[in-house]
Amino acid sequence: MTVRSEIISQFQQVAEEHEKQLPPLADDLELFETGLDSLCFAIVVVRLEELLGVDPFTSSEEALFPVTFGEFVSLYEQAAG
Amino acid sequence: MLDGRGEELRDRSVLIMTNDQFTAAMALCELDGIARRIVLYPPDLAADHLASVMESAQVDALVSDRVSLGSGIPCIQSFMPSAERIVPQNSDRSAQVETEWILLTSGTAGMPKLVVHTLASLAGAMAGAAPAKGVVWSTFYDIRRYGGLQIFLRAVLTGTSFVMSSSTESTAEFLSRAAANGVTHISGTPSHWRGALMSGHIQLLRPECIRLSGEIADAGILRQLRSSFPAARVVHAFASTEAGVAFEVDDGLPGFSAGVLSGTPDVEMKIENQTLCIRSNRTARCYLGKNAAAVRDKDGFVNTGDVLALREGRYQFVGRRDGMINVGGLKVHPEEVEAVLNRHQEVQMSLVRTRKSPITGAIVVADVVLRARAENDGRDVHEIRNDILGFCRGMLPSHKVPAAINFVPALAVAESGKLIRSHA
Known part of the structure; x- marks a missing residue:
């Protein structure tokens, strides 16, 4: 599984667990438009660290939280690369 | 046990630091009323705390079965090697002192806290307890911890047999030995019991009474114990080293009914900021040491740090305030x-x-x-x-x-x- 497909799968799973409707995950979709709340993102980050072995937010102090889905994916791709 | 030298420890602050639990038990029996202070050093406590414990408790005598105590131990005035041989002691008990019993609990920064009790406060919950026939007590706890000391004193003061745990034994070995000795009453924390339930040897036990304390007894562990021991009474007690024994719950459910707060003899309880506070003659007197915090507030209540929630007329323990x-x-x-x-x-x-x-x-x-x-x-x-x-x-x-x-x-x-x- 690629980093991107892993991320998409986690977004979908967490959305399902929290009974949220997820729009199609396009790169320019802003994260707040996904319908996921901060708790959902916190859970996604924890689970991605388990799956990918990286947490780009705590491993770098400068990491800003991404605005779009595309930025979120590339942050992980860089960290996992 | 001290080879008739117990008299030398009169009015001293005596540290009891033994590998063997039974040796510690004998020293306790021999020194209460003789020593000014007895400090119970738990077997697993790191030796690096020894110097500060000795300073805080002004220890000037030591009872030990250890050959070496490690380096960096402060100079001591009296060293008493203890033997397993039991001999009648010859101490003059006509002028008894009220010996302070010092229990150590783990503090937040890893430094142990020294908690001051007396035999009277420790045995408060056993006042008027009748000698129990046919009862054999045991506990997973070491007797140098509050939970274990309660069971030891109960056995000694009511004249019942007592099977001690041993740090050199596995859970399976301990359960086999307890079963072979006909243990009828046995206590431990919910974690002790969860561990014991994972051992096949638990089936050897035929307990009449199972007692839980020290951690929250939740619905899961109560249900597991009930199904493993349908004939046993499953009791959970609220007690802590600082607050003493407060009450027991024997209806098999987690938490306690609201009436317990005001209806427990000899123990006053109130809830402040959702936290249980207790006042009774079983609470600890104070902590020892420089800059030690107060155990009791100005009204004599001990704040247990245990957070309660009232749900459908029953108080449930939800956790620790600091956790x-x-x-x-x-x-x-x-x-x-x-x-x-x-x-x-x-x-x-x-x-x-x-x-x-x-x-x-x-x-x-x-x-x-x-x-x-x-x-x-x-x-x-x-x-x-x-x-x-x-x-x-x-x-x-x-x-x-x-x-x-x-x-x-x-x-x-x-x-x-x-x-x-x-x-x-």
Whole structure:
């Protein structure tokens, strides 16, 4: 599984667990438009660290939280690369 | 036991530091009323704390069965090697002093706290207890901890037999020995019991009474004990080293009915900021040492730090005030999440802990030990995880549901019998 497909799968799973409707995950979709709340993102980050072995937010102090889905994916791709 | 030299320890502050629990028990019997102070050093406490404990308690005599005490031990005025041989002691007991009993508990920064009791405060819950025929007590606790000392004193003061645990034995060996000696009453923490229930040797026991203390007795452990021992009375007690023994609950349910707060003889209780506070003649007197905090407030109440919630007319213990996890401003007690996890049929025991989150500050994760089942070695772990998470979502608000569940083979339990929690 690629980093991107892993991320998409986690977004979908967490959305399902929290009974949220997820729009199609396009790169320019802003994260707040996904319908996921901060708790959902916190859970996604924890689970991605388990799956990918990286947490780009705590491993770098400068990491800003991404605005779009595309930025979120590339942050992980860089960290996992 | 002290070869008739007990008299030399009169009015001294005596540290009892033995490998053998029975030797410590004999020294306690011999020195109460003779020594000014007896300090019970738990067997597992790191020796690096020894110097500060000795200074705080002004120790000037030592009873030990150890050949070497390690380096850096302060100079001592009287050293008393102890023997296992029991001889009648010759101390003059006509002028008894009220000996201080010092128990050590683990403080927050790893430094032990020295808690001052007397035999009267320790034995307060046993006042008027009649000698019990046919009873054989045992406990998973070491007698140098409050929970174990309670059982030891109960046995000594009511003249019943007592089977001690041993740090050199496995749980299975201890259970076999307890069963062989006909133990009828046995106490431990919920973590002790969860561990014991994982051992096949638990089936050897034929207890009349099972007692839990020291940690929250949740619905999961009470149900497991009831189904393993349908003939036994399962009692959970509220007690702590500082607050003493407060009350027992014997209706088989977690928590306690609201009437217990005002209806417990000899113990006054109140709830302040959702936390249980206790005043009785069984509480500790003070802490020893420089800059030691007060045990009691100005009205004589001990704040237990245990948070309660009133649910359907019954108080439930939800966790420790100092162990709370803050998930984006919402409070979570690890113990309330564990109580739900432990009710899941596949869960043997669990530990809920905090994890840093870049988004909510902290988030809840869980380590889970699954129940051993011969038939489902090929269990789909992924499926079980989803099932447990679904179970939690049905019973907890979303910020209390673990973000991740790790399956682990075992959880670390301290010598005190409590789950080891690291407050990150």
